Amino acid sequence: MKKIAIIGGGIIGMTLANYLDTDKFEISLFDDEKNQATKASAGIISPWLSKRRNQKWYQLAKDGAAFFEKLKTDFDLTDEVYEKCGTLFLRKNSDLEELEKLALERRKNAPEMGEIKVLSKEETVSLFPLLKPSESLYLSGGARLDGKAYLAHLKKRSQARGVKFFAERATILKADEKWEIVHQGESDVVDDLVLCPGPALKELLSEIGVDVDVRPQKGQLLSFKTDFDTKDWPVLFLEGAADIIPFQEGEILIGATHENEKGWDLSESEAAFFDLTEGIKPYFSESKLIEFPYHYRVGTRAYSADFSPFFGPHPAFSSLAFASALGSSGLTTGPYIAYLLAQYFNHPETKWDYSIYQKDINTYLK
Numbered sequence: 001m002k003k004i005a006i007i008g009g010g011i012i013g014m015t016l017a018n019y020l021d022t023d024k025f026e027i028s029l030f031d032d033e034k035n036q037a038t039k040a041s042a043g044i045i046s047p048w049l050s051k052r053r054n055q056k057w058y059q060l061a062k063d064g065a066a067f068f069e070k071l072k073t074d075f076d077l078t079d080e081v082y083e084k085c086g087t088l089f090l091r092k093n094s095d096l097e098e099l100e101k102l103a104l105e106r107r108k109n110a111p112e113m114g115e116i117k118v119l120s121k122e123e124t125v126s127l128f129p130l131l132k133p134s135e136s137l138y139l140s141g142g143a144r145l146d147g148k149a150y151l152a153h154l155k156k157r158s159q160a161r162g163v164k165f166f167a168e169r170a171t172i173l174k175a176d177e178k179w180e181i182v183h184q185g186e187s188d189v190v191d192d193l194v195l196c197p198g199p200a201l202k203e204l205l206s207e208i209g210v211d212v213d214v215r216p217q218k219g220q221l222l223s224f225k226t227d228f229d230t231k232d233w234p235v236l237f238l239e240g241a242a243d244i245i246p247f248q249e250g251e252i253l254i255g256a257t258h259e260n261e262k263g264w265d266l267s268e269s270e271a272a273f274f275d276l277t278e279g280i281k282p283y284f285s286e287s288k289l290i291e292f293p294y295h296y297r298v299g300t301r302a303y304s305a306d307f308s309p310f311f312g313p314h315p316a317f318s319s320l321a322f323a324s325a326l327g328s329s330g331l332t333t334g335p336y337i338a339y340l341l342a343q344y345f346n347h348p349e350t351k352w353d354y355s356i357y358q359k360d361i362n363t364y365l366k
């Protein structure tokens with residue numbers, strides 16, 4: 001039996017702990033829970049109509065969204081954790097036809113987008129009663145994931161599989177052909193090591209003399225506790241404004257900010273409240289939603305110079321793999337990346353090629 005350690009217990013680390021083969025590996029997971037993007041996230045799984053032109057990212061996000069069908073079955077995800085609630089796109093100017101054309105084109109390679117339909121004013125309001133009557137584009141395949149609930153669910157499952165958890169910060173050393181994990185004065189030697197610590201990958205890799213291009217980005221969102229019956233309400237993409245993500249039991253999120261210059265800062269700011277709530281007002285018939293009690297969620301995303309995620313084994317050490325820079329779509333891509341990393345370790349005889357999803361990993365290493 002080989003020993004493997006995972007550092008980082010966000011969506012990647014926790015999913016990986018559930019896909020690694022326990023007949024082959026004794027698994028330990030280290031997570032200091034300091035800056036978890038996954039717990040703070042908004043939860044949108046709907047990448048298909050993104051304006052990003054990066055084809056490799058799109059392929060990864062598209063396959064990541066499609067992978068949720070398997071994830072839901074493999075891990076028995078309930079509607080509280082993951083639900084295909086659909087997504088609604090609203091526009092200030094009437095360019096819904098263009099958007100519909102793009103959606104129909106993209107669906108040829110992404111049947112999981114489901115039904116695509118331009119909704120009348122009445123149909124829009126019947127799906128999301130707080131909106132001003134206006135036409136919208138509906139995709140039935142859009143979904144939302146509760147990041148926090150997902151982690152809690154997967155932690156329980158992995159504990160049942162014998163994964164050992166350490167709620168501690170870990171550092172690493174190279175120990176001949178193996179890896180030494182140092183945590184709270186103790187040290188463990190493992191055969192294989194996976195680093196998925198978000199932006200802290202830079203600090204961790206520097207401990208073994210590797211420089212990587214990854215940076216922290218602050219993200220804030222607002223969580224409103226309303227008395228609306230939000231069950232099955234779709235996610236809203238509002239042109240030029242924040243996104244709206246309804247969860248069950250009346251919780252509605254408005255988010256999120258992208259603050260590159262604020263890095264690791266986790267403070268709540270009034271400016272964020274203003275930015276997130278002002279833009280949405282023209283789309284709603286009354287400002288009732290933002291009058292409910294709310295709290296902030298603040299997290300730190302990781303991003304790279306070209307805003308692309310990267311993952312896989314280190315080119316010089318086959319026993320070391322990492323994943324980071326998932327940016328603002330990491331809930332969508334994270335589980336699939338974790339699955340691919342699990343396959344890499346579970347089946348070392350197979351040669352894996354990730355070039356449809358990312359540039360050469362050396363692009364991000366110095």
Ligand SMILES: Cc1cc2nc3c(=O)[nH]c(=O)nc-3n(C[C@H](O)[C@H](O)[C@H](O)COP(=O)(O)OP(=O)(O)OC[C@H]3O[C@@H](n4cnc5c(N)ncnc54)[C@H](O)[C@@H]3O)c2cc1C
Pocket residue numbers: 007008009010011012013030031032033034035036037038039040041042043044045147168169170171196197198199200201204218219220221255256257297298299300301302323324325326327328329330331332333334
């Ligand atoms: C406000 C916000 C909204 C978002 N909304 C969406 C969305 O709607 N849809 C979407 O797809 N994505 C969204 N994202 C992005 C997504 O949440 C992230 O890309 C994804 O969760 C990153 O997962 P991860 O596993 O890489 O890292 P994380 O979730 O950050 O987990 C990494 C963990 O490693 C720990 N760690 C770091 N260093 C060490 C160490 N040395 N020892 C032990 N532990 C360590 C950290 O403390 C952290 O707990 C959002 C993010 C934010 C912040």
